[in-house]
Amino acid sequence: MNKAFTKEDDGSTAPQRLDDLPISPHPNYVTPRGLAQLEGRAEALETEITRLRGAAEDPETLYPLAVAERDLRYVEARLASAHLVTPPEGAYPRVQFGATVDVLNEDGAPASYTIVGEDEADPGAGLIGAPSPLARALLEAEVGDIVEWPRPSGMVELEITAIRKAS
Structure with missing residues (x-):
């Protein structure tokens, strides 16, 4: 193999610079x-x-x-x-960024989700990033609405039961 295509350790202790992490669009x-x-x-x-x-x-x-x-x-x-995005004063009339949303799924099982920024997202803790399919399905919905959440396993219907400030 041509030496031009090999990397040999030259013993250098110069600091490395790693490629930047991708930034969301x-x-x-x-x-x-x-x-x-x-x-x-x-x-x-x-x-x-x-x-x-x-x-x-x-x-x-x-x-x-x-x-x-x-x-x-x-x-x-x-x-x-x-x-x-600071939370509004008073109640949330519809789902907005920063709100916690209580839902019932098709089987009547309750769940709560808080719509947050991408860097704050932690789905296991119910913190979902605003660009996610779930957040996009919930945004602008009102109490009593049924929204469709597209998942790889198929569409899931969620009924909005409450909208409140995140705790």
């Missing part, structure tokens, strides 16, 4: 809690980068440093593009 709406989480993550990454740079003579810190720097670039880009 969707508007970056954030709740107050989501914005605070991003700010906290940025602060934690800055602290970690400072710690890792302090140990720069240790080659074992080069990759973790590159990961932390890449992650900080991502968080800073998300903070720069964040559109804070």
